Amino acid sequence: MYKAVIIGGSAGSFQIIIRILSSLPANFPLPLLLCLHRLKHVRSGFVEALSIKSSIPIIEPDDKEQIKPGRAYLAPANYHMFIELGNRIALSTEESVNHSRPSIDLSFITAAQVYREKLVGVILSGANKDGAYGLKKVSDLGGVTIVQDPNECQVKTMTESALKMTKVHHVFSPTEIVRFLQKINK
Amino acid sequence: MLPYEIGIVETRNVIKTILDTYGYDFGDYALTSFKRRLENIILTNGLKDAEGLIARLENNKVFFDSFLKDVNPETTEMFRDPPLWRDLRDDILPEIVRSSVKPKIWIGAIDSGEELYSLCITLQEIDMLDKVNILSSYLSEETVKKIKNCKIDPRQHEANDANYQRCNGIKRYADYFANGMGNGASTINAGLIENVTFVKQDAVFSNPPGSIRLALFRNQTIYFNQILQDQVLNRMQEVILPGGYLVLGIKESLENTIANNKFTVKNSAEKIYRKKAG
Numbered sequence: 233m234y235k236a237v238i239i240g241g242s243a244g245s246f247q248i249i250i251r252i253l254s255s256l257p258a259n260f261p262l263p264l265l266l267c268l269h270r271l272k273h274v275r276s277g278f279v280e281a282l283s284i285k286s287s288i289p290i291i292e293p294d295d296k297e298q299i300k301p302g303r304a305y306l307a308p309a310n311y312h313m314f315i316e317l318g319n320r321i322a323l324s325t326e327e328s329v330n331h332s333r334p335s336i337d338l339s340f341i342t343a344a345q346v347y348r349e350k351l352v353g354v355i356l357s358g359a360n361k362d363g364a365y366g367l368k369k370v371s372d373l374g375g376v377t378i379v380q381d382p383n384e385c386q387v388k389t390m391t392e393s394a395l396k397m398t399k400v401h402h403v404f405s406p407t408e409i410v411r412f413l414q415k416i417n418k
Numbered sequence: 419m420l421p422y423e424i425g426i427v428e429t430r431n432v433i434k435t436i437l438d439t440y441g442y443d444f445g446d447y448a449l450t451s452f453k454r455r456l457e458n459i460i461l462t463n464g465l466k467d468a469e470g471l472i473a474r475l476e477n478n479k480v481f482f483d484s485f486l487k488d489v490n491p492e493t494t495e496m497f498r499d500p501p502l503w504r505d506l507r508d509d510i511l512p513e514i515v516r517s518s519v520k521p522k523i524w525i526g527a528i529d530s531g532e533e534l535y536s537l538c539i540t541l542q543e544i545d546m547l548d549k550v551n552i553l554s555s556y557l558s559e560e561t562v563k564k565i566k567n568c569k570i571d572p573r574q575h576e577a578n579d580a581n582y583q584r585c586n587g588i589k590r591y592a593d594y595f596a597n598g599m600g601n602g603a604s605t606i607n608a609g610l611i612e613n614v615t616f617v618k619q620d621a622v623f624s625n626p627p628g629s630i631r632l633a634l635f636r637n638q639t640i641y642f643n644q645i646l647q648d649q650v651l652n653r654m655q656e657v658i659l660p661g662g663y664l665v666l667g668i669k670e671s672l673e674n675t676i677a678n679n680k681f682t683v684k685n686s687a688e689k690i691y692r693k694k695a696g
Contacts, residue, residue: 273500273580275668294669295640296448296647308669310498314450323669324451325498325637326491342450 235350240336242269242358244386253286255410264304267339272310293321307334314342330362340366349374358390368398378402428468442621446646486558493529497581502688514631521631525554527638531565538610555619568606637667651677660695
């Protein structure tokens with residue numbers, strides 16, 4: 233049984249995230265951790281945009297917020313989002329990684345260290361290589377790795393970088409990603 | 419990416435060495451970010467692993483000072499969260515200057531100077547820089563030297579400038595640099611910080627300065643676990659005067675801490691709290 237799903241995305245991932253969120257039931261059995269590249273100085277609006285069609289409540293967590301199933305946690309603008317032991321969010325303002333804060337790598341690495349083989353990591357469309365090393369850590373620590381099919385991505389760099397670094401379990405279309413998540417822990 | 423990953427047991431060993439050797443207690447720092455800091459320090463100092471770090475830390479005060487500089491992440495941005503700086507400039511700072519003589523403003527957060535420079539610029543733009551006492555905390559002597567040097571990494575100009583413009587300041591960001599913003603590090607006008615008092619702190623803020631009208635303590639408690647968050651915020655609470663202000667980072671909160679009932683919320687988005695009277 234899995235304990236969490238973590239999704240990383242950048243340019244071109246917004247529509248797929250919306251689709252995933254709108255396809256999952258309110259009683260989705262796991263927490264969804266979302267690390268999406270976003271403008272540093274725009275603090276509000278993103279949660280609202282993602283919430284429109286989502287049955288799952290979307291939260292931009294405060295520091296040390298407890299992680300609960302059936303909720304989506306969106307990395308806040310201009311903070312890194314770590315997963316801390318004790319199943320809590322920990323935020324950081326340390327330097328950008330891969331020119332990104334939040335950095336997908338850091339969220340994935342720390343989630344992998346906490347959830348290990350009980351984690352599902354998903355990399356979506358994006359324009360830089362952030363997330364590739366993080367997904368490798370998910371794989372190294374026994375988690376399930378999924379990459380959106382680069383041929384279906386608006387921007388391929390992120391998924392291709394991830395595929396170069398890791399022999400992933402699944403290369404999926406958006407429809408297949410949704411189907412996989414709908415069946416998770418059933 | 420980092421080639422070395424430190425384990426929890428090794429992290430505890432480093433913490434114990436520092437406590438035994440220097441009396442600084444990092445035992446209640448948030449584990450994930452503290453581990454990352456240690457990994458960075460091990461990597462940038464060409465050490466092999468935690469044992470190498472422990473060996474270097476023992477009996478080497480100079481190295482320990484540099485460790486203290488690197489163990490807290492730098493803020494990396496001036497005027498982070500422009501709405502806060504507008505609120506300070508238009509509301510909070512004029513109020514505390516009106517209501518007391520030379521009010522004490524304390525920058526509690528340990529960083530590389532960005533918060534201090536932002537505060538001094540803001541005060542200067544409303545002609546209040548000489549009407550307040552500014553105290554700035556530090557852990558490491560090296561950090562104080564760096565802050566007094568007033569050097570800004572040119573890679574940070576873009577973010578700083580964009581933030582400054584969103585504050586609607588009365589000048590241009592570039593006006594604050596003595597030698598312009600060409601290649602190489604630029605120097606902020608040193609006069610801005612000449613009257614600042616630097617106050618040494620330990621890792622858990624055991625001895626904060628007293629009689630504070632405004633404490634800026636943004637994005638510092640995120641590096642603590644909840645036990646230490648509670649302790650430190652309560653210590654801050656004790657030194658802030660009734661009617662004085664505490665500012666936390668926008669993702670930090672007094673909620674669920676023992677200090678909470680001593681404050682009212684002045685601005686929930688910018689996490690400005692006001693100490694109750696009496």
